[in-house]
Amino acid sequence: MRKIISIANQKGGVGKTTTAINLSASLAVAEKKTLLIDADAQGNASSGMGINHEQIKKNNLYLCLIENRPLSEAIVNTQIPHLDILPANQDLVGVELEFVTLKDREKRLKTLLRGLDSDYDYIVIDCPPSLGFLTVNALVASDYLVVPLQCEYFAMEGLGHLLNTMELIKRQLNPTLYLGGILLTMYDSRNLLSRRVSDDVRGHFGKLVFKTLIPRNVRLSESPSHGLPIVLYDIKSRGAISYMELAEEIINNGRM
Amino acid sequence: MRKIISIANQKGGVGKTTTAINLSASLAVAEKKTLLIDADAQGNASSGMGINHEQIKKNNLYLCLIENRPLSEAIVNTQIPHLDILPANQDLVGVELEFVTLKDREKRLKTLLRGLDSDYDYIVIDCPPSLGFLTVNALVASDYLVVPLQCEYFAMEGLGHLLNTMELIKRQLNPTLYLGGILLTMYDSRNLLSRRVSDDVRGHFGKLVFKTLIPRNVRLSESPSHGLPIVLYDIKSRGAISYMELAEEIINNGRM
Numbered sequence: 345m346r347k348i349i350s351i352a353n354q355k356g357g358v359g360k361t362t363t364a365i366n367l368s369a370s371l372a373v374a375e376k377k378t379l380l381i382d383a384d385a386q387g388n389a390s391s392g393m394g395i396n397h398e399q400i401k402k403n404n405l406y407l408c409l410i411e412n413r414p415l416s417e418a419i420v421n422t423q424i425p426h427l428d429i430l431p432a433n434q435d436l437v438g439v440e441l442e443f444v445t446l447k448d449r450e451k452r453l454k455t456l457l458r459g460l461d462s463d464y465d466y467i468v469i470d471c472p473p474s475l476g477f478l479t480v481n482a483l484v485a486s487d488y489l490v491v492p493l494q495c496e497y498f499a500m501e502g503l504g505h506l507l508n509t510m511e512l513i514k515r516q517l518n519p520t521l522y523l524g525g526i527l528l529t530m531y532d533s534r535n536l537l538s539r540r541v542s543d544d545v546r547g548h549f550g551k552l553v554f555k556t557l558i559p560r561n562v563r564l565s566e567s568p569s570h571g572l573p574i575v576l577y578d579i580k581s582r583g584a585i586s587y588m589e590l591a592e593e594i595i596n597n598g599r600m
Numbered sequence: 601m602r603k604i605i606s607i608a609n610q611k612g613g614v615g616k617t618t619t620a621i622n623l624s625a626s627l628a629v630a631e632k633k634t635l636l637i638d639a640d641a642q643g644n645a646s647s648g649m650g651i652n653h654e655q656i657k658k659n660n661l662y663l664c665l666i667e668n669r670p671l672s673e674a675i676v677n678t679q680i681p682h683l684d685i686l687p688a689n690q691d692l693v694g695v696e697l698e699f700v701t702l703k704d705r706e707k708r709l710k711t712l713l714r715g716l717d718s719d720y721d722y723i724v725i726d727c728p729p730s731l732g733f734l735t736v737n738a739l740v741a742s743d744y745l746v747v748p749l750q751c752e753y754f755a756m757e758g759l760g761h762l763l764n765t766m767e768l769i770k771r772q773l774n775p776t777l778y779l780g781g782i783l784l785t786m787y788d789s790r791n792l793l794s795r796r797v798s799d800d801v802r803g804h805f806g807k808l809v810f811k812t813l814i815p816r817n818v819r820l821s822e823s824p825s826h827g828l829p830i831v832l833y834d835i836k837s838r839g840a841i842s843y844m845e846l847a848e849e850i851i852n853n854g855r856m
């Protein structure tokens with residue numbers, strides 16, 4: 345029974361792509377067959393996994409959405425066994441306006457995923473920093489929403505609005521969508537603001553916050569420049585260990 | 601002769617709002633009459649300046665755009681002399697779809713600004729992390745684009761696309777739009793990646809990169825939680841000094 349997880353938060357720079365890449369890679373290392381879908385026109389998940397630009401031009405999420413191509417045509421292998429990726433590039437920028445008049449435009453990705461008959465255990469979707477067409481499509485297609493939350497003030501501000509949007513989508517478009525959890529990212533124990541945000545969020549959301557904390561770790565920001573997930577770039581780093589712990593927690597926590 | 605500056609970059613979390621708030625406040629401290637426009641539905645510039653939610657609900661950028669209200673009705677004073685703000689909130693989320701069929705939809709903000717007859721020296725616009733309707737409106741209305749660039753790998757990736765978009769807007773919609781400069785943000789001299797990105801960008805863009813560097817400084821991330829710009833929260837901090845230097849550079853550099 346495959347599980348589809350959206351990594352979403354309209355606040356920018358909170359660690360969505362870093363989480364999507366490294367959670368997927370850690371699930372694959374734990375021998376779960378995983379597909380990473382890049383649904384952001386920035387294409388950071390694709391380049392962070394070292395997929396070459398020419399390859400992406402030929403086949404990507406935009407072409408699947410617009411030309412109704414089967415997803416399997418755009419899926420490529422990665423350096424990690426059990427991990428495939430469906431890449432994206434700048435072409436995705438225009439997709440929202442191309443679908444404006446279409447009925448059921450929010451269900452486009454869900455329909456394409458229904459047609460994918462391979463046996464993935466997990467599908468992880470990296471979303472752009474907005475609550476527009478692509479993020480809505482991802483949430484409509486998903487079983488779980490995982491919210492990376494940077495331990496900073498502005499990141500806290502938008503959380504209420506994101507959870508309201510999730511409830512709206514759950515009520516109107518996808519009744520089987522659940523909050524997989526809130527993931528505290530870029531946590532710096534020396535920083536008072538970090539500690540205060542973490543305490544506030546745990547106090548407010550309790551068990552909905554993952555036990556696993558992702559620390560601020562420079563190796564995590566270096567690894568995409570080598571086109572590698574952290575488990576291949578520096579498996580002993582605190583960043584790699586924390587994402588492997590997150591994968592374990594998601595596999596075993598019974599909530600997802 | 602007022603100068604309109606957009607702070608834009610589709611990459612999330614690079615310091616757009618932090619720059620918009622603290623550059624505006626520093627320009628005001630240098631006795632330049634300044635208006636800060638919040639054009640992001642997240643409303644971080646508004647809350648970061650301590651504007652209360654009820655006040656924003658009554659009057660904001662969304663109502664000006666949709667009901668063609670004069671901007672002056674939505675502009676409020678701040679704690680800093682010479683600094684006013686035009687706030688925003690979540691209502692802005694839907695604005696793109698409401699204008700989809702309108703001719704000249706990209707010129708909406710430019711037209712509203714033409715009707716604003718007060719004597720600002722500078723108008724600074726905080727943009728959302730996308731190149732959609734609001735950012736395009738801001739660029740069409742602006743004289744200069746200032747690009748905050750986080751010293752990280754993913755931030756470098758999107759820069760080319762942003763500059764291409766600027767050129768497109770300059771050619772088709774606003775021939776007087778110029779690149780005010782690229783601002784290196786969250787610079788950490790102990791971090792090799794930071795140094796490498798800074799060297800690459802300066803090597804590639806030369807004088808188009810501001811001499812002023814914004815260091816990673818925790819006081820900058822604390823100040824919005826108090827509703828204060830850094831010059832009021834901690835004027836001796838490296839964050840406050842660097843933004844005052846940036847204001848001086850913009851006032852005196854002859855390029856803007």
Ligand SMILES: Nc1ncnc2c1ncn2[C@@H]1O[C@H](COP(=O)(O)OP(=O)(O)OP(=O)(O)O)[C@@H](O)[C@H]1O
Nearest residue numbers: 356357358359360361362473559560561565612752
């Ligand atoms: N735990 C961490 N420690 C250190 N750096 C991190 C960490 N997580 C992410 N980063 C870095 O912070 C920046 C922002 O992260 P990332 O790009 O993953 O966020 P995002 O939410 O996907 O951004 P966007 O909103 O643009 O899609 C990146 O440069 C990334 O390398």
Ligand SMILES: Nc1ncnc2c1ncn2[C@@H]1O[C@H](COP(=O)(O)OP(=O)(O)OP(=O)(O)O)[C@@H](O)[C@H]1O
Nearest residue numbers: 356496612613614615616617618729815816817821
């Ligand atoms: N120089 C700095 N040093 C330390 N923290 C910073 C610095 N600049 C910004 N920050 C913090 O980093 C986070 C991202 O900055 P900010 O919100 O200004 O970016 P943004 O580009 O406006 O994000 P978005 O794409 O969501 O609009 C914020 O929590 C902010 O407080």
Ligand SMILES: [Mg+2]
Nearest residue numbers: 360361384388
């Ligand atoms: Mg991302």
Ligand SMILES: [Mg+2]
Nearest residue numbers: 616617640644
């Ligand atoms: Mg912002």
